Amino acid sequence: MRKFFDFSDIRGEDLEKLIDLALDYKTGKVNDQPLLDKNIGLLFNVPSTRTRISFQTAIKQLGGEALTYSANELQLANKESMKDTATVMGKYLDGLVVRWYNMNDYGYGRNTLEEIALNSQLPVINALDDKDHPCQIMADVLTLKEKYGQQYKKKKVLFTWGYAERKKSPGCTHSMLTAASLLGMDLRIAHPEGYELDDQYLSFAKQAAQKSGANIEFSNNLDEAIEDVDVVYAKAWGSLSLPGYEEQQYKSEIRDQWLVNHERFARANQDAYFINPLPIIRGDEAIKEIIDGPRSLMYDTAENRLHVQKATLASMYSKDKNLQLV
Numbered sequence: 001m002r003k004f005f006d007f008s009d010i011r012g013e014d015l016e017k018l019i020d021l022a023l024d025y026k027t028g029k030v031n032d033q034p035l036l037d038k039n040i041g042l043l044f045n046v047p048s049t050r051t052r053i054s055f056q057t058a059i060k061q062l063g064g065e066a067l068t069y070s071a072n073e074l075q076l077a078n079k080e081s082m083k084d085t086a087t088v089m090g091k092y093l094d095g096l097v098v099r100w101y102n103m104n105d106y107g108y109g110r111n112t113l114e115e116i117a118l119n120s121q122l123p124v125i126n127a128l129d130d131k132d133h134p135c136q137i138m139a140d141v142l143t144l145k146e147k148y149g150q151q152y153k154k155k156k157v158l159f160t161w162g163y164a165e166r167k168k169s170p171g172c173t174h175s176m177l178t179a180a181s182l183l184g185m186d187l188r189i190a191h192p193e194g195y196e197l198d199d200q201y202l203s204f205a206k207q208a209a210q211k212s213g214a215n216i217e218f219s220n221n222l223d224e225a226i227e228d229v230d231v232v233y234a235k236a237w238g239s240l241s242l243p244g245y246e247e248q249q250y251k252s253e254i255r256d257q258w259l260v261n262h263e264r265f266a267r268a269n270q271d272a273y274f275i276n277p278l279p280i281i282r283g284d285e286a287i288k289e290i291i292d293g294p295r296s297l298m299y300d301t302a303e304n305r306l307h308v309q310k311a312t313l314a315s316m317y318s319k320d321k322n323l324q325l326v
């Protein structure tokens, strides 16, 4: 059965086609209903606003029925196994969109997605686990493509770590690194020491960038990394190496050095955009004036989630071979 957990199995040209398909849904150029008579389950063990609602709407607009389940309202809450839950879901549904992770146990989320796909025998889409958030990053790339056209690959995108009290998934960071390396983008990732990415993603990106011509850089200094960039994407993620209490204290100490404020944003290009995938607490990754300012694309990228979800679903369920991209 087909699954879409990350970008590692997709060719750069197909990823580009998927993003273009999302634009075709947005502009109304494509208007089909590949989910007619399909029941798609949304299974989440952590909260979601954008992913959950955009998938519900996308499924409905593609002719299907979206059925949403929180883990705590299923018998999972009474210790029923995921094997039994997924196997039974496979008897009723036609596909699953799953958000599942626990950041105190890196890898558990992805293993759970694999277990769900294996036992349900359904197509499964990753709606954010502890490793990737592909649907978010496709929406971000679509947003950049709308702003810059094909020149988006020549624009310097800074993806920087920022503070959040909550230990967030590094899914967006891994997915951006993978997407940029496949698409041939110019990406700089900045983070404090202790927030290094998963080695597997670093190795994949290195190889993919050699093929695509992508330029991928890393920095441990936001003041330097933000210099002359065209896009500032600020996003918190949890450390994969620091123990819980130690990380909490450490990130509180360094948060001011990693805040996108007026002084730092002024070091980027004059017409630089700001992106965050939301949710964001004003004053954590960036100051309110930048988050709500005229260069912020956060609502544009949130809107694009809907169109990207439609493209992703269509590419899994369409009978048109040309649309089967993932």
Ligand code: CP
Pocket: 047, 048, 049, 050, 051, 052, 128, 136, 277, 278, 279
């Ligand atoms: N960006 C994002 O995935 O938002 P939600 O957590 O609200 O789904």
